[in-house]
Amino acid sequence: MILERSIDHALLGLRARADIPLRLRLWDNREHDLGRAPKVTVLIPTRRALMPFIKPSLDRLADAYIQGMFHIEGRISDAIDAVAGLVAATTRPGRARRAFHAVRANKRRDAEAIGYHYDVSNDFYAAWLDARMVYSCAYFETGREDLETAQLAKLDHILTKIMVQPGDRLLDIGCGWGALAIRAAQKYGARVTGITLSKNQYELARERVRAAGVADRVEIRLQDYRDVTGTFERITSVGMFEHVGLKNLRTYFGRIQALLADGGLAMNHGITATDPESRGSPYGAADFIDKYVFPRGELPHISLALKEMAAAGLEALDVESLRRHYARTLALWSANFEDRAAAIHRLVDEKRFRIWRIYLAGCAHAFAHDWVSIHQVLVCKAGADPRYNSTPWSRRYMYP
DSSP, X not given: OHHHHHXXXXXXXXXXXXXXXXXXXXXXXXXXXXXXXXXXXXXXXXXXHHHHHHSOOHHHHHHHHHTTSSEEESOHHHHHHHHHHHHHXXXXXXXXXXXXXXXXXXXXXXXXXXXHHXXXXXHHHHTTSOTTOOOSOOOOSSSOOOHHHHHHHHHHHHHHHTTOOTTOXXXXXXXXXXXXXXXHHHHHOOEEEEEESOXXXXXXXXXXXXXXXXXXXXXXXXXXXXXXXXXXXXXXEESOGGGTOGGGHHHHHHHHHHHEEEEEEEEEEEXXXXXXXXXXXXXXXXXXXXXXXXXXXXXXXXXXXXXXXXXXXXXXXXXXXXXXXXXXXXXXXXXXXXXXXXXXXXXXXXXXXXXXXXXXXXXXXXXXXXXXXXXXXXXXXXXXXXXXXXXXXXXXXXXX
């Protein structure tokens, strides 16, 4: 009885700090509402499972959920919003200091990290992505478009920005399941080399290239970007540089500079930190992502990315933030995941299902609340030589 009273006292203390739309249902069926209008219920089967709520942090709560310590009734997006509000009300805002990776860049480790994330199964990703399987931030003209429309608009937005012309050699670093490579060949007449370290992506991308009838213009390789040779008039890198590591950014951008033809244009589309010190997201969210989702991934602030581009001999011609676009994209992915949960559950084990369920909803919350951002940066070779910059004087060409 004394223990129950202490639990009640602790939960009342949580409610006193903020109005959180969360209901906790304990092992003895007692219920505690942490706000006036709960939107989601958390089922807590043991006293041990309650502890992460008494002293909450995002990584501690995420870890407990993934380990199956508690269950959620309701939409995962409502649960993420409620838990984030609880953490914000009970902890001082701050960002965990995350050190640069101590190890040097290593191709084998990089391939293993990519395989861990992307080689879950193609059917798994197909269950909640759009039909083209574009696994990166979509582009919304109004915010009301469906996912299919917004992802196709993103592909065209990138290819228009880099001014792809018929016959251009285009290198797509981290080509995923081939959507951008196929679009570049079909609509813009490019000759495309797409590279990925994911075996699943490589195999399905090759199938999709053949099915699209562009095998004569698109080559998909299972290859590290550091092993690519030749020159290319156009280079795209979408959702890849997050895996490079902060210490390796100059090498990465230097490789792009070396592969880019004079007068060529390159586009880096990637997630960035909003903390100027590039220390990750607040409340421990970055620790969860590193542990369960993107091993060895690191997010630079846009200022660091631009610095390393310049140091590698690239000039930034245009910088566009798509933070709100990614919040909307992730919200749609998360909704798809929830709506198709039963089918997705049959594709993966319970732990993997829980990881991805909270990852998608959690990232939607993070982008919506400016914990992380994403930028498209258009670059050319740096220098006064007029042959390096082939863009018009006006940005109007980007929005036909």
